[in-house]
Amino acid sequence: MFLDFLFPNRCLNCNSIIDAENLVCEACTDQIHFTHHIFGEENELEKRCRLLFPVENAYALMQFGEESLSRKIVHDLKYKSREKVGKILAEWTAKRLDFKNEKPDLLVSVPLHPKKLKERGYNQLHLFTETLSEHFEIPYDHTLIKRNFYKKAQALKDKAHRSATEKLFSISKPVQNQHVLLIDDVFTTGNTMSSVAWEILKEGNNKVSVLVMAVD
Structure with a gap:
């Protein structure tokens, strides 16, 4: 006090x-420019994901403009040691997101490389994911996906470069017959999300949906 x-x-x-x-x-x-996306209906993010990988549904909480307040919020979460911002963003998401009949089986967030995790002290997506897991009663797994490299190329812009990122992530355990909701902070080119999605999709009879805090 x-x-x-x-x-x-x-x-x-x-x-x-x-x-x-x-x-x-x-x-x-x-x-704050909230997207008003409806999970299960076509939207900007869903269409962009579909160009990169087979996606079931997609949802973004906010628009990520150049000078937007959403950019300030995500920047605080990632770079100013304000992990609790993730919980607040999850609460905002929970108020606006309705899975209807498309409720996923598992929540999986995009991992940081262990070196990056040590530098930052936390994964900015973990508290966000855990809060949503509790609200929607969907299990989460922070260890399913492993990031194999500390850095990745930033100039990968289209599907022609997908092979260059195929080994960026790997699966740590078998996963089959699951509808996985992939969670990330910001969707820009979609290459990171695509790399993770393909690893899950090629494992078995899995489906992938996407949830991001903001879409650029």
Whole structure:
């Protein structure tokens, strides 16, 4: 309580003092560009994923604009040691996401390389995934996917380069007959998501859907 008095929580956008469990004030919440995607219906993210791999459904919470508030929020989560931002984003997602009859069997987040994980101290997707797991009563597995390389090429832009990223990830255990929901923070080119998806799809009779915090 004393520390809260000395160092009050402030809105990420306007710097006004807000409740300790919030990210932005009520006024600035209106400036977040939520996508209003409907899981199970065609949307921008689903169409982009389908160009790269067979996807069942796709959902993005926010739009990731150049100077957008969503970019500030994700940046705080990834680079400013504010792991709790993931929990808040998951709560926002849970209020807006309805799986209907397409509820996945398993939640899997894109992993960090162990060296990157040690540098950052946490995987920005874990608390997000665990919060959604509890809300929707879907199990999660943080160890199913392994990232094999510390760095990856940033210039991979299309399907012609997919072979260059095929070994970026690998499966650590058998997985079959599962509808897997792949979770990542931001969807940009889609190469990372595609690399993970193909590893799961080639394992057996699996299906893949996608959930991201934001789509660029």
